[in-house]
Amino acid sequence: MSKEKPVKVKFYSGENIPLELHKVRVVQKLNLVPIERRLEALYEGGFNTFRLSTKDVFLDMLTDSGTNAMSDMQVSAMMHADDAYAGSQSFFRLQKAVEDVLKKKYFLPVHQGRAAENILACAYIKKKGDLIPMNYHFTTALAHITQYGGRIVELLYDEAYNIDSAHPFKGNLNVEKLEQVIVETGVENIPFIRMEASTNLIGGQPFSIRNMREVRKIADKYGLRIVLDASLLGENAYLILQREPEFADSSMAEVISIMTGLSDIVYFSARKLSSSRGGGICTGELKIYRELEALVPLFEGFLTYGGISVREIEAMAVGLYETLDETMISQSPQFIAYLVNSLTAKGVPMVTPPGVLGAHVDAMSICSHIPQTQYPAGALAAAFFLISGVRGMERGSISNQRDEEGNETYADMELLRLAVPRRVFTLSQIKYVEDRLVWLNENRSLIGGLKFVYEPPVLRFFMGGLEPVSDWPERLIAKFKEDFGDSL
Numbered sequence: 001m002s003k004e005k006p007v008k009v010k011f012y013s014g015e016n017i018p019l020e021l022h023k024v025r026v027v028q029k030l031n032l033v034p035i036e037r038r039l040e041a042l043y044e045g046g047f048n049t050f051r052l053s054t055k056d057v058f059l060d061m062l063t064d065s066g067t068n069a070m071s072d073m074q075v076s077a078m079m080h081a082d083d084a085y086a087g088s089q090s091f092f093r094l095q096k097a098v099e100d101v102l103k104k105k106y107f108l109p110v111h112q113g114r115a116a117e118n119i120l121a122c123a124y125i126k127k128k129g130d131l132i133p134m135n136y137h138f139t140t141a142l143a144h145i146t147q148y149g150g151r152i153v154e155l156l157y158d159e160a161y162n163i164d165s166a167h168p169f170k171g172n173l174n175v176e177k178l179e180q181v182i183v184e185t186g187v188e189n190i191p192f193i194r195m196e197a198s199t200n201l202i203g204g205q206p207f208s209i210r211n212m213r214e215v216r217k218i219a220d221k222y223g224l225r226i227v228l229d230a231s232l233l234g235e236n237a238y239l240i241l242q243r244e245p246e247f248a249d250s251s252m253a254e255v256i257s258i259m260t261g262l263s264d265i266v267y268f269s270a271r272k273l274s275s276s277r278g279g280g281i282c283t284g285e286l287k288i289y290r291e292l293e294a295l296v297p298l299f300e301g302f303l304t305y306g307g308i309s310v311r312e313i314e315a316m317a318v319g320l321y322e323t324l325d326e327t328m329i330s331q332s333p334q335f336i337a338y339l340v341n342s343l344t345a346k347g348v349p350m351v352t353p354p355g356v357l358g359a360h361v362d363a364m365s366i367c368s369h370i371p372q373t374q375y376p377a378g379a380l381a382a383a384f385f386l387i388s389g390v391r392g393m394e395r396g397s398i399s400n401q402r403d404e405e406g407n408e409t410y411a412d413m414e415l416l417r418l419a420v421p422r423r424v425f426t427l428s429q430i431k432y433v434e435d436r437l438v439w440l441n442e443n444r445s446l447i448g449g450l451k452f453v454y455e456p457p458v459l460r461f462f463m464g465g466l467e468p469v470s471d472w473p474e475r476l477i478a479k480f481k482e483d484f485g486d487s488l
Ligand SMILES: *Cc1c(COP(=O)(O)O)cnc(C)c1O
Pocket: 065, 112, 113, 114, 115, 138, 140, 141, 196, 200, 229, 231, 232, 268, 269, 270, 271, 272, 278, 279
């Protein structure tokens, strides 16, 4: 397959500026409300950015989930959806897209990524204590595995925990440790090995094909299956093209098919993979399909819609083909690299190398005066919203779950994630984020900690309520007014 060249543009000035290779045709007005209103909104939302209302949010960098811009082709495809409970033509178009792009013949639709995790955990975790080795957990994957009595073990190389690194593949699964874990645990207690593309919680960091081939070898040696979480597959493939010399001249299609070819089961959230809604599980083996098939009507809906509207199914199909377009996929990683590099140059501690889905700020370093018991990443997320109207997401100890005895488990990293969904923001908005974050870093001593006032037992980061441990937000506002006057 010959590679279709992605569009690359150089600036005469020599500046490294990512150029938008799309135009804006449908727009949404944004609100930038006064800082006093933003403080009220924080109190109303329990200092938890998930609980803010978008009427108070200026730039919504909470997540890339379901927020990537849709293409004109996706929106137009939604108009010819075939509404039917069973046997819809929309489903068959999606099934063909899955086979063309992910190279798997058997496909089960589900309403979003975590529904696939529920089905896989339900089907394969057979007894309490079953262990799933993985490069790193994702919140919803871990919640479903533990819900069915399973456990996980995270097998990254040490470099992955090094925030400020130049390692190109921090998402690599530690193969030496993997083999050790398999031998110690026994294959009968390991339902599958999970690999997550663009490992989300450590900063959207990819693994290499070389690593995946080694994992495959071990899986084959012990007769284990590999389950690939492909929610961020396109971005991982893009970074392989950029960073793994063997694939410098390969196409997105080639790299994606190698990655899925090394997996027995591939699942994904279409909210990320194809900028639509929905999700799916696919496999090349009829036996695996049969093991999972009955659970789709049980949890999701009939096999030809899986809880997804037919319009979204059409958008998903088109979005899957668009994932093969390197120019399109590169837009978000390039904006992220621009933001990470300019912030690093201005002394703001960031996760490096720049990953995908968002820029990740090292809250443990900025808020080194806040103990982990007072949630530095949550505090930074709240403080940044307060002074900018930009909504990021805490990815630290609040996003962790308590252990079986109810003890806090502190996160390896305390990160503020600023998601940069595809083709949504302009460069001046990115510059605003940079400007305000530089200011906040210079005034970091004014940020204080948080404590829980309402802590739900499962996935507490979504709906949990917190409050500041002191009047630090008011003091931060006073300094903001001093420096910015009546500017919003
Ligand atoms: C978002 C995400 C999921 C869950 O997908 P949802 O559609 O939000 O349920 C699973 N894995 C990874 C890596 C993700 O980023």
